[in-house]
Amino acid sequence: MCRTCVAIAGADYCVIAADTRMSTGYSILTRDYSKIIQLADKSVMASSGFQADVRALQKVLAARHLIYQHQHNKQMSCPAMAQLLSNTLYYKRFFPYYAFNVLGGLDSEGKGCVFTYDAVGSYERVGYSAQGSGSTLITPFLDNQLKSPSPLLLPAKDAVTPLSESEAIDLVKTCFASATERDIYTGDKLEILVLNASGIRREYMELRKD
Amino acid sequence: MNVADSAPAMNNLIGSDADSQRTLYPYVTGTSVVGIKYKDGILLAADMGDYLACHDSGSYGSTLRYKTVERMKSVGKHSIIGASGEISDFQEIMRYLDELILYDNMWDDGNSFGPKEVHNYLTRVMYNRRNKFNPLWNSLVLGGVKNGQKYLGTVNMIGVHYEDNHVATGFGNHLSRPILRDEWHENLTFEEGVKLLEKCMRVLLYRDRSAVNKLQIAKITEEGVTISQPYSLKTFWNFAAFQNPTVGAEGSW
Numbered sequence: 001m002c003r004t005c006v007a008i009a010g011a012d013y014c015v016i017a018a019d020t021r022m023s024t025g026y027s028i029l030t031r032d033y034s035k036i037i038q039l040a041d042k043s044v045m046a047s048s049g050f051q052a053d054v055r056a057l058q059k060v061l062a063a064r065h066l067i068y069q070h071q072h073n074k075q076m077s078c079p080a081m082a083q084l085l086s087n088t089l090y091y092k093r094f095f096p097y098y099a100f101n102v103l104g105g106l107d108s109e110g111k112g113c114v115f116t117y118d119a120v121g122s123y124e125r126v127g128y129s130a131q132g133s134g135s136t137l138i139t140p141f142l143d144n145q146l147k148s149p150s151p152l153l154l155p156a157k158d159a160v161t162p163l164s165e166s167e168a169i170d171l172v173k174t175c176f177a178s179a180t181e182r183d184i185y186t187g188d189k190l191e192i193l194v195l196n197a198s199g200i201r202r203e204y205m206e207l208r209k210d
Numbered sequence: 211m212n213v214a215d216s217a218p219a220m221n222n223l224i225g226s227d228a229d230s231q232r233t234l235y236p237y238v239t240g241t242s243v244v245g246i247k248y249k250d251g252i253l254l255a256a257d258m259g260d261y262l263a264c265h266d267s268g269s270y271g272s273t274l275r276y277k278t279v280e281r282m283k284s285v286g287k288h289s290i291i292g293a294s295g296e297i298s299d300f301q302e303i304m305r306y307l308d309e310l311i312l313y314d315n316m317w318d319d320g321n322s323f324g325p326k327e328v329h330n331y332l333t334r335v336m337y338n339r340r341n342k343f344n345p346l347w348n349s350l351v352l353g354g355v356k357n358g359q360k361y362l363g364t365v366n367m368i369g370v371h372y373e374d375n376h377v378a379t380g381f382g383n384h385l386s387r388p389i390l391r392d393e394w395h396e397n398l399t400f401e402e403g404v405k406l407l408e409k410c411m412r413v414l415l416y417r418d419r420s421a422v423n424k425l426q427i428a429k430i431t432e433e434g435v436t437i438s439q440p441y442s443l444k445t446f447w448n449f450a451a452f453q454n455p456t457v458g459a460e461g462s463w
Contacts, residue, residue, distance in 0.1 A: 022372055027383050030374045052337050052369030095341075 002035045002054060003185040004134030005046035006175055007104035008146070008168050009112030009127050009160045013196035016104040017172045018046040019134075019180070019207060021188040031188035031209065038200065040065055043081040043105040044193050048132030049119070050098035057097045060088055078105035082115040082123060089121030096120050100131040105195055112160050112195075127159030134179035134186040141175060165194065173205055180207045232344035236296040237263050240281045241420040242382035243292035244410045245351045246394060247360045247375045248403035251431035252353035254292045255407040256281040257415075258440055259422030274422065282428040284435040286311045289325040289354035290428050291332075294379040295367065296347035303346060306335060325354030325361040329371070337369030349379035355432050378410070381418040386410035400429070412443050 005018035022033040036046045037058045045061070047054040064084060068076050076084070082103050089097055096119045103115040116129035128146050130138040146161045161168060172192060180187045190205040243256040260276035281300070282292040285307050293300040310331055314323050323331075329352040339345050349366040363373035376390040389410055398406065404427055415421045423445065428437040456462050 024370070027387075029370075029383070030372045032374065033372050050370075052333075052340070052371070055333075055371070056337060056369075 001185070002033065002048050002051050002132070004130070004132040004138070004176070004179055004183065005035055005048050005102055006130045006138055006142075006172055007046065007102040007114040007128065008142075008172060009104065009114040010163060010165060010168055011112065011160055012106075012110055013165045013168070013194060014044070014104040014106060014112040014114065015165070015168045015172055015192060015194050016044045016046050016102065017176065017190060017192040018048070019176060019186050019188060020191055021186065022051060023185050028188075034191055036191055036193055037062070038193070039076075039081055040078075040105075041075040042195060043076065043078045043103060044195055044200070045085070045101055045103045046131075047099045047101045049100045053097040054099045057088065057099050061085060064088070077108050078103070078113050079107055081105070082125070085115075085117065086121040086123045089117065089119065093120050102129045102131050106197075110197060125159075127161055130175070134176070134183045137179045137183055138175045141178065145171060165196065169194065169203070176205070176207060233296070233299070233347055235263065236347040238275065238297045239263055239420070240279060240294045240297055241418055242378055242380045242386070242414055243281065243294050243349070243351045244378045244382045244386045244407055245292065245353050245362050245364075245376065246390060246398070246403055246407060247362050248398040248400065250400065251355045251360055251429065252290070252362055253400075253403045253407055254282050254290060254351060254353055254428040255411050255425055256292050256294070257411070257422050257425040259420070259424065260297055261420050272420070277422065277424060278440075280426070280437070282426060282437055284430070284437075285328055286314065287322050287434075288356040289323075289328045289352060290430045290435055291328075292351040292428070294349045299346040299348050303332070303335070303348065303350070324356030325352055325363070328352055328354070329361070329363040329365065329373070333365045333369060333371045336365050336367060340368045351377055351379060354430055358432065381414060382410065385413045385417055389413065408443060412445065415443060415445065
């Protein structure tokens with residue numbers, strides 16, 4: 001099982017992060033397993049849940065993206081990938097992929113976007129999201145720091161955070177350092193992917209190994 | 211991928227008739243396999259004992275039935291596989307792998323499957339069998355060297371898989387991995403690697419009730435595969451507590 005992932009959308013960037021611990025029951029299987037996959041130029045998915053299902057889902061989406069590229073001669077946009085992920089998950093509605101996903105990236109206007117999913121494909125575009133065992137610890141903290149305007153307000157206000165890229169990265173590091181303290185399944189190492197107009201960047205941070 | 215099939219398929223699987231069509235529990239099982247990367251390649255260790263399982267009515271209890279089982283085999287030119295769990299399923303996996311390697315050879319294109327490819331294939335096989343509710347009841351270790359690149363991975367009966375510098379199946383995860391986390395490092399020599407594996411296997415011998423004191427070590431490097439002759443580990447039982455166990459409690463045993 002893979003355990004915690006987070007994504008935060010900014011005005012012109014997106015931060016996607018997940019820890020690298022893989023565990024089963026009370027055992028740690030490996031301290032260095034990546035749960036994040038770059039599906040397209042501007043789409044990155046992080047998934048927690050049952051590892052074998054997560055990997056199968058990643059492969060299905062990667063294959064479908066390859067076919068899309070052959071047919072359309074372009075990369076899939078993040079909103080398009082979001083819909084594809086939803087459909088792929090619902091396709092197995094009666095024998096689900098036990099995977100809890102966040103999809104992050106840049107939309108067609110270059111703005112950061114985050115989509116959050118349940119195991120059977122229900123999804124929503126949000127400004128930030130956390131999934132997995134650490135999500136219960138992280139989400140309230142992100143709510144406090146990144147409080148989104150209510151979706152009921154008119155005119156509609158952006159959910160993306162006004163924070164700068166480095167501030168968002170620091171926030172993510174804080175989230176995981178805190179989640180690691182109290183969630184036994186989160187720890188070892190944090191992998192952070194930052195997606196912006198100039199491309200994609202990877203960063204790592206050590207976490208507690210206990 | 212036909213979702214329309216899966217609901218009726220579930221119906222067929224539930225009910226005692228259908229149970230004869232799929233694996234419900236293992237019957238003849240081997241215990242832990244431990245693997246490490248070392249300077250020149252990969253080392254694997256596994257003992258040679260197979261137990262008949264205890265199940266529902268407990269007909270066999272847990273009998274050490276076979277004592278000369280090779281649980282490690284070479285695969286193609288670049289890999290070795292070690293298996294724990296149901297041995298008949300391991301034999302079927304070897305049939306799948308033999309066919310895979312055969313087709314690879316038949317291409318005759320100068321390429322050959324390395325450990326990464328074999329591991330990926332095995333992962334897909336194990337996962338898809340699990341999805342059909344008819345698993346191959348094994349935990350596998352797959353290691354190898356190709357073009358100087360060392361690879362060590364594992365996959366189990368539900369399809370969970372990963373690669374690391376050291377891996378183990380079953381009890382090995384609980385007893386051996388902690389030792390390896392403490393004492394493994396890059397650039398172990400062959401002798402150091404074997405000593406480390408023996409340390410792991412000794413702990414398993416003391417603490418895993420299904421371990422036997424007859425093991426093999428398999429080595430794979432760029433040059434090829436060597437699987438050692440079976441041998442046994444030195445053990446120490448001369449603890450005071452074992453010497454006169456009934457002291458202070460006469461009449462007990």
